[in-house]
Amino acid sequence: MKTEEEKKLRWRYDEMKQRCYNPNNKSYNNYGGRGITVCDEWRNSFRNFYQWAMQSGFSIELTIDRTDNDGPYAPDNCKWITQSQQMRNTRANITDYKKGTRVCFKCGLKKKLDEFGKDPFKGRFGHRYMCTECRLKYTREYYQKNKEKINKKRRERRRKKCGHG
Numbered sequence: 001m002k003t004e005e006e007k008k009l010r011w012r013y014d015e016m017k018q019r020c021y022n023p024n025n026k027s028y029n030n031y032g033g034r035g036i037t038v039c040d041e042w043r044n045s046f047r048n049f050y051q052w053a054m055q056s057g058f059s060i061e062l063t064i065d066r067t068d069n070d071g072p073y074a075p076d077n078c079k080w081i082t083q084s085q086q087m088r089n090t091r092a093n094i095t096d097y098k099k100g101t102r103v104c105f106k107c108g109l110k111k112k113l114d115e116f117g118k119d120p121f122k123g124r125f126g127h128r129y130m131c132t133e134c135r136l137k138y139t140r141e142y143y144q145k146n147k148e149k150i151n152k153k154r155r156e157r158r159r160k161k162c163g164h165g
């Protein structure tokens with residue numbers, strides 16, 4: 001019979017692989033999309049991952065964290081931390097004022113601060129930032145999708161101005 005810990009680990013393991021190798025995963029852009037991988041040792045064997053986890057202090061309430069945010073999921077780059085520690089790390093990784101960089105949540109790339117607009121995109125977990133390039137693309141796509149609605153509104157506004165409405 002599987003223990004509770006094993007079940008939870010299996011879950012974490014599958015999520016980790018999904019983020020790195022499944023382009024349809026919602027987090028892919030921030031992981032696989034920017035070159036984050038899972039080391040072969042773990043990728044090919046859940047047993048190996050499980051053994052490492054048990055030796056490195058895993059318990060159910062902890063989550064896996066990479067020390068070097070640009071590095072892979074591998075034994076020498078990973079540790080177990082609490083959710084709240086991870087939230088703090090994530091926030092620190094989004095904007096690095098010292099280096100003057102910020103991570104775009106859309107393309108997952110680290111870019112210079114001045115490549116971002118003024119207003120942060122408010123996401124479910126606080127502020128998220130989209131680089132100018134992604135924002136333009138997003139706006140364009142939004143317009144394409146809602147063309148009819150937007151144009152209708154424009155026409156209505158014009159009509160009112162001319163006084164024919």
Ligand SMILES: [Zn+2]
Nearest residue numbers: 104107131134
């Ligand atoms: Zn971007």
